[in-house]
Amino acid sequence: MQTALSHLQTSVRQILPLEGEAWDDFAGIWSPFEAKRKVILTAEGDTEKYVYFVLEGVQRAYALSDDGREATLVFTYPYSFSGVADSFLLQQPSRYFFETLTPSVFLRASFRQLDEVMLKHHAVERMLRLAISHTLAGVLVRQIELQSFTAEQRFRALMKRSPHILQLVPHKYLASYLGMDATNFSKFLGSVRL
Numbered sequence: 082m083q084t085a086l087s088h089l090q091t092s093v094r095q096i097l098p099l100e101g102e103a104w105d106d107f108a109g110i111w112s113p114f115e116a117k118r119k120v121i122l123t124a125e126g127d128t129e130k131y132v133y134f135v136l137e138g139v140q141r142a143y144a145l146s147d148d149g150r151e152a153t154l155v156f157t158y159p160y161s162f163s164g165v166a167d168s169f170l171l172q173q174p175s176r177y178f179f180e181t182l183t184p185s186v187f188l189r190a191s192f193r194q195l196d197e198v199m200l201k202h203h204a205v206e207r208m209l210r211l212a213i214s215h216t217l218a219g220v221l222v223r224q225i226e227l228q229s230f231t232a233e234q235r236f237r238a239l240m241k242r243s244p245h246i247l248q249l250v251p252h253k254y255l256a257s258y259l260g261m262d263a264t265n266f267s268k269f270l271g272s273v274r275l
Contacts, residue, residue, distance in 0.1 A: 082113065085188055088160045089134050096215070097208040107205050110194035114187045122164075123179040129168035131189040135159050138185025139249050142177045143257070153257040156182075156250055162212065163187070170213075182250065227260055235259045236269040 157163035168175035199206040256266035
């Protein structure tokens with residue numbers, strides 16, 4: 082557990098260092114959790130109960146269209162925070178699914194636990210606000226890419242930003258994430274020089 086908490090502390094320090102009692106109380110709310118491959122941790126309509134910190138494995142959040150097609154929204158992997166953020170923070174039903182793509186190991190904390198620590202320590206609340214701000218900035222960049230980039234430009238942008246993702250995530254999910262079919266993704270993979 083100590084190694085897991087040191088990974089958590091390293092990630093938190095990149096956002097906003099927590100010291101003393103604030104760190105101790107924040108570290109104290111996390112519990113180990115494991116899930117096998119292809120487990121739905123949060124289903125559409127469920128309220129997200131936990132925020133996760135990924136120690137091992139790859140996960141994704143996705144939405145289902147009315148005709149049953151999946152649209153992958155985000156991938157998470159070590160050492161990042163994970164879960165359905167809007168459902169967790171607003172404690173409202175999720176519009177998305179959150180699933181493991183590989184066997185996964187996490188630390189997780191409940192909404193009540195995190196809320197209590199944020200109320201007690203302004204630094205924890207500020208750290209969370211900064212983390213959400215960085216996430217929102219990334220979402221806006223991705224929105225611009227989806228709305229104004231060609232499929233090849235979206236592919237190139239992903240490869241420039243996260244080249245390691247090709248080894249972590251099955252290509253069909255990467256194609257979904259980029260808003261293209263798997264055939265086009267394979268074509269770009271074989272023809273685009275990075």
